[in-house]
Amino acid sequence: MEQNGIVFVWYHADDAEPTYEIPKLEGVDDPAWRPLEVHYWRMRARWLDMNENCVDAAHFKYVHGVLTIPTSTVHEEGHVFSVTSRFTQKAPGDSTAEGELTTTEYGPGFQHVSQGGVIDSLLMNTATPIDEEYTDVSFAYSVKTEGDPRKEKLATKVVADLVRQFENDKPIWENKACWRRPRLCDGDGPVTQYRRWYQQFF
Numbered sequence: 001m002e003q004n005g006i007v008f009v010w011y012h013a014d015d016a017e018p019t020y021e022i023p024k025l026e027g028v029d030d031p032a033w034r035p036l037e038v039h040y041w042r043m044r045a046r047w048l049d050m051n052e053n054c055v056d057a058a059h060f061k062y063v064h065g066v067l068t069i070p071t072s073t074v075h076e077e078g079h080v081f082s083v084t085s086r087f088t089q090k091a092p093g094d095s096t097a098e099g100e101l102t103t104t105e106y107g108p109g110f111q112h113v114s115q116g117g118v119i120d121s122l123l124m125n126t127a128t129p130i131d132e133e134y135t136d137v138s139f140a141y142s143v144k145t146e147g148d149p150r151k152e153k154l155a156t157k158v159v160a161d162l163v164r165q166f167e168n169d170k171p172i173w174e175n176k177a178c179w180r181r182p183r184l185c186d187g188d189g190p191v192t193q194y195r196r197w198y199q200q201f202f
C-alpha cells in the first residue's frame, strides 16, 4: 500500500494476506508542516537493536542530553506498540521546558516518532534489514512551522539536531550485544514488555 509518501510491501513466510494497514499520520502532506526531509544510513545493526531505543529510558539523558531520565507510559494493542517518554529538556536561552516524545510502531518495520515541547516534530523510521548484519535506514523528518518564519528557522536547527542525535546512537547500535536475558533495573524502561510485543512478528 502507499501511505504517508511511502510504498509499503508486505511479506509473510506462508504467503498470508496482510493483517493490518498503515494509518495516515498527522503532519504528513499537511501545509502547516514542512515537506519531509529524508536521510539515509547503512548500519551494521539489527532492527531490534535500533527500534528498542524507544524504551531505553536512561539513554535519553546520557546519549541525547535531556536533563532527566524520562518516565515511560506504554500502550500496546495487537500489532501497535506505543510508548510516551516525558522529560525536562534545555530550551532557548538558559531556560528549561517539559518535553514529550511518543514512539508508535505499526509492526516491526514502521516507527513513527512525534515530539512536542518547544516545537512539534515528527519522524518516520522505515529501517529495512538487507542481510544478517546490515540494515538500510531511512528517517523522514518534518516540523510544524505553520508558515511562521521564526519557526522555519528553528525547524532547520531541530532537524539538524535530530540527525545529530541519530549519529550519537549509531556507534552504540553498531557495537552493542543483544542479550536474550539482559539484567535490567527500574530505570531501564519497559524493555521486556517491548521484546515480548516484538516477538509476535517472528
Ligand SMILES: [Fe+2]
Pocket (backbone or CB within 6 Å): 053, 059, 063, 064, 165, 169
Ligand atoms: Fe536514541
